[in-house]
Amino acid sequence: MHCIMYKIVQLKTVRLAMSISASDVIPFSQARANLSELADQVKAGAEKIITKNGESYVALIDSDRLDYYHRLEREHIHLLLITEAGKGLDDVAAGRSKDARATLQAIKRKRAANAGG
Numbered sequence: 001m002h003c004i005m006y007k008i009v010q011l012k013t014v015r016l017a018m019s020i021s022a023s024d025v026i027p028f029s030q031a032r033a034n035l036s037e038l039a040d041q042v043k044a045g046a047e048k049i050i051t052k053n054g055e056s057y058v059a060l061i062d063s064d065r066l067d068y069y070h071r072l073e074r075e076h077i078h079l080l081l082i083t084e085a086g087k088g089l090d091d092v093a094a095g096r097s098k099d100a101r102a103t104l105q106a107i108k109r110k111r112a113a114n115a116g117g
Contacts, residue, residue: 020049028052031060 024046031038031050038048038060048060061069091097 020047025049025051028057 026034026038026048028050031048042048042060042062045062047065049056050058050060
């Protein structure tokens with residue numbers, strides 16, 4: 001758990017340290033003409049925002065960094081699921097739960113009554 005939290009804190013630190021400058025925002029036509037050079041810059045650590053019609057369109061980032069971001073996102077989702085499971089267990093321990101079958105049957109009866117009348 002501490003390892004996961006460290007990585008999330010680490011990502012926030014990386015994001016704070018890596019700000020996008022005006023030179024990192026590239027029009028689509030310029031990106032197409034200079035793709036090889038941009039790819040070298042990205043591989044060296046830069047991130048580029050490519051614009052189309054003056055608006056953000058896509059980002060160009062290193063594939064290893066993208067994999068890292070995806071791993072962090074999955075870890076964050078897992079942390080949320082663990083938190084919600086803990087809340088559910090707390091509810092059960094405090095008696096704030098209902099029998100699932102009985103609740104589903106009550107919902108079905110209510111829907112049937114609303115549909116029929």
